Amino acid sequence: MNRVFGAVVCLSLAALSFAADSGAPPSVSSIFDRDVKTAEREIVSLAEAMPADKYKFAPASGAFEGVRTFAQQMKHVAAVNYIVAAALLEEKSPSESNGERGPDSIQSKDDIVKFLKDSFSYVHKAMATLTDKNLTEMIKSPFGSGQTPRVSSATIPAWHTYDHYGQAVVYARMNGIVPPASR
Secondary structure (H helix, E strand, O other): OHHHHHHHHHHHHHHHHHHHHHOOOOOHHHHHHHHHHHHHHHHHHHHHHOOHHHOOOOOOOHHHOOOOOHHHHHHHHHHHHHHHHHHHHOOOOOOOOOHHHOOOOOOOHHHHHHHHHHHHHHHHHHHOOOOOOOOOOEEEOOOOOOEEEHHHHHOHHHHHHHHHHHHHHHHHHHOOOOOHHHO
């Protein structure tokens, strides 16, 4: 519930900012899409900046034992994007199914970056379908069974991306890479 409240507050602020910039009231889809574009810019630029030979990196000692590698972080973000966007669109995901891990066949940096970019394209398609009227409609939950309000799922691509972006920044910095957003 706190995440939904936080998302509503963020969306309201984004709407005010957007309206002030353009002079016209923003559409629901443009508000959500703007947040996704910002998260996409941050994580894709970081994925591109990380050297290919560091994609298998994961901290291994202390509280980091057993965490995802950088590659697994990027694939996970993309896989969740596909799962959530498919739920919003009420269709089957165009991505190979392997749950939240992403396809095992995608291994190289180039393939992972493409998978990540393609997932955001699919999320943008889903965000374009959001309207004032359909935000409170119940849709099949992207995770588990049951129903969830469309607005709850629509917030996931932005906040979930930032959860993993933060982890990926730590991995990059541990390898001497300054994230593009910090340059």
